[in-house]
Amino acid sequence: MKLYWQVAKNMWDQAIAYRLSFVIFRLRNLFWILTMYFLWVYALPHGKVLFGYNQSQILTYILGGAFLSSLIMATRSQDIATEINEGNLSNFLLRPIGFLRYYFARDLGDKAMNIFFSIFELTIVFLILRPNLFLQTSPVLLLLTLVFSLSGTLLFFFFSVLLGFIGFWSTETWGPRFIFYQLLNFLAGTLFPLDIIPKPLYTVVSYLPFPYLLYFPMKVYLGQLSTIEMVKGMAISCIWIVVLYAVTQFVWKRGLRVYTAQGR
């Protein structure tokens, strides 16, 4: 455990070493949040209801979603493909260290840094724009939001690792990852709450793992889900975690069979 704590700490130090790049990355993210924020403020004036949301709920969804994405979607596992393609994976195979646990620890370091900056950014946004936000007071719903966020974090981690494992078979790994992120913007509810899309499409999407990354935790926070919906959501999320974990283990073993340490 101490070992992986040190890995997470090293990741934090690494991010600090390239401060300017990190701050610019966060700033870019902030511009995107502002685009959505102002668009919703304009489209949904105070006192009106649109798609079942009032202004305070939708702004909470946008800003809260931005904060949660720092926890759920911050990752360094995109480096896995490079490690494989450059033959550096051999170093891991020789060490008494779990590859997945190592990358999860790295992700935790990166997530900590992203959360830190996210709090800073959102405080500035709050001080300048003074948005009318919805504050959830139910301890049960707050706890459930945390539980759904953690399951979303696991889902995202397995997806990201699987994309990195493409490196076992191809050097062109950025293309699938690029598509994945574009899909995520829509299907995870990063761009807008998913329940604004037509009902049949929403039903199909709700069986995919993506909505449980961001959309579901935010809906739980807003208290807009019934107990049955939350239980169903947790069940689907858990099934996907088990499936993705099994696929990750399978692909890892298959990948090691074809790994040739090319580049070393």
Place this chain on the structure above:
Amino acid sequence: MKKYLKLWLVMTSRITQIAFASRFGVIFFTLGKIIRFIFFLLFLVLLVEKTRSVAGYTLWEVILIFLTFNMVDIISQFLFREVYRFRSYIVSGSFDYLLTKPISPLLRSLFGGSDVLDLITLFPLIGFFIYTLSKLDGITILGVFLYVLLLTNALIIMLAFHIFVLGLGVLITEVDNAIWIFRELTALGRIPIAVYREPLSWVLTFIVPVGIMITFPVHAALGILSFQAIIVAFLISGILLLGSLYFWRYSLKQYASASS
């Protein structure tokens, strides 16, 4: 001019060959861009259909703004892709090699790496643009002509900013972050800029003239842009271009060739 055009064609064909060497990547990259475009468009359609208008713009007018932003973004990425590689030339000392060539180092640094991959999505976009125009009332040939003229003006502003970034690269080796910040600021123009409040609207008016780049061509097409506004648009792009060229020359004088 002819020499440069020939040179540009040769360099562009080389870069295209390199890009297409990884066909898998080309397909995914293009698909990803299309997905991004479709999803944001879907979001705009869902939102504006419910609200009927955003900042006084109807659905098809909002779509026209979104298409205009995409056209400016795609064309400028295609033309100025080499700027993204400029930092490595400075850091590695390869820029000295460009300076010894019998061609303008500025034109080489701007247009030396035009990537056709960036252009693939432009053609369906133009088709959708024509369809959007057919859905709008009061579109005239003069309006479309002014739209194209002001879109060219937007590209001149983009050119000026890319030259400024090159100058910054020579002085402090800072290219990537500066260009990303500029691109993200420009991306704020994918929706009507009237929705933004201070201090952001100030930045979009005086620092990065997104309004002139995106809103002005749309207003011209809709026939609601005054003659004075057109003159102001060209004056601002002219001033920015001259300023950036001056900055580029200044940065070259400061270049110490430290990396070579």
